Amino acid sequence: MLKISGLSAALIAAAVAMSSGSAVAKDIVLGASVQLTGPVANTGRYYRDAYQLAVDKINEAGGVKVGHETYTLALKLYDNQSDVNLSVRQYTQLVSRDKVNFLLGPFASNFALADSAVSEKYQIPMVQGGGASDQIFSRKFKYIFGTLAPASHYFGSTVEMMKGLDPAPKSVALLYADDAFDVSVAEGTRPKLKEAGLTLAMDERYSTNATDFNSLLSQIKSKNVDAVLVAGHETEILNFVRQAKSLAVAPKMYSFTVGVPSEDFRKALGKDADYAFGMTAWLPSADLKDQWFGDAAQFASAFKAKFNYDPDYHAASGAADVEALVKAVEDAGTIDPAKVRDALSKVDFDSLYGRIAFNENGQIDLPQTVIQIQDGKLVAIQGVHGKIAAPKYPMPAWDAR
């Protein structure tokens, strides 16, 4: 039985291949420049791997149907070596020399901010899930679409959760790196803290790639700050936590925009990662249905099986970018960039990452779920519909863990 069905499938495939003739050979090329080396390669790899997995999956499922023709997806990736200027040059090369059909994004807001100028200039749609800064979308560009929640909303759910903590935190330190993403986070967080009636005891900007947080930590201790919110990069957050321990600085809670959801972070810190709060717009839940992967849980296991590490929200948003482009091409019924752009502005579908429907600025808004590391495991604490699990709060002193 198995043999017969295998044979018939092969016959059907052969028949399809012959009938569609040259259509099979047609490619829709998606171009991107991603950080495969350099200081942010650690996060850049999520995008490379997610793009590849999504492209493979969609091709396996029969490719992209445009009118009566079927296209195969192809990926053209460059390594921008974590260099913004190189990234801009590579995107220019992708559209002008390589003549790719559509663009996928790089990682990080400062990259997306610069690279989106290329997509706008050449009028080639770029769907990116690596840049969240509000700055990217405030310029009324028509060809940039983003699948990360606005940076200014990142700490929203955390502040919401803080209102319900007992004993309630009163004073807050807000620390942020001096780049596009983190400045946007800080700008959005200040009014939320004020609304919640919290005192902003410290509001400090530090240099990106700072390694020494001892002065800031000593101030946090001296001012007896209850809650510390840090918008920064993984390397900074790692140093921050290690130095907090060595200076015995234990506020009632601390929360970080990045790091906490990634496996690498938990591995590097071991049990010192416990109690850290973070946020994610995505968890690999089976509730998130998807046309190609089935659901988010299946996406996560396929990802882990292929690349041997767990995906986080960066990977999920990267995969959703490919899906959004495919949806838009199918909706538009053409690969004409301007028409696909218009179709992108209207897409509305459920993906492994969540519902994808862009607002007029081209961004989607997904709520952030508050997460916490408890005994080495990532626990969802508070989502859109309220409390999910009890937070471990207040954080005990370092020598009492």
Added chain:
Amino acid sequence: MDLLVQVLINGTLLGGLYAMMALGLALVWGVLNIVNLAHGAFIMLGAYVSLYLFTYLHIDPFLGLPITAAVMFAIGYCVQRGLLNLIVRAPMFNTLLITFGLEVVLTYLAQLAFSADFRTINPSYAGDSIVLGPVVLPLARLLAFGVAIALTVGMWVFLLHTTLGRAIRATAQNLVAARLYGVEPRHLYAVTFGIGIALAGTAGGLYGTVSQINPYIGAALTAKSFAISIIGGLDNPLGVIVGGLFLGILESLTALYIGPTYADVASFGVLVLVLIVRPTGLLGKAA
């Protein structure tokens, strides 16, 4: 007041680590006249050697430092013998070019070998601290500070009072005369560079116990080591301690009183100032 004392302590401990990082660069620069732009990459490699000794052989990161130093010495010796000796009397530009290339190669080899993941050397006591009333002394930083000061002073004694140290200085001062006295310069250059890289590797081992490491930390560490060497002066290892401490304390106070974004502005501002006012460094002999 407590805060100020704490921040001064933080700055001093940071400064000790800075001095340790800069020591090898200053030695190689002062003696061989090579501005080693790959210095930070060697610090990074030393950190990985320490990390692997700790992770796979379970050797305590501080006790493993002599092994790290020996491994890095061997690497340094070979690099000088096989590569840098070729350009030792070439114009400065050639040495800059070749060491810059070396930095790029080492960094990318490190990514191939170790991946871009962030790592930490995290022994059980890494986060421990000694509490003295209101101030806290982080243990790992204190140990790192102790090692840094001991090695810097040791370096000073070595250069002034041992036969090898004298030979190194003699070669730096007058190559022809040193040769007449039986010094074999190619070997001696390689030994000197080896010592410089061993010191960089040791600094890397210490750095990994207090900070995260990844293949890309090198460039920033080279820049910092460069600044410290200039500020402290090249002709005296004690100057490196002064330069390191000065920079560590300056950055910590700047972060406290002006804001953390300005820490680097302050240190590189001072670098420019020193270059204008006292180009031989704070402790260097007046030009």
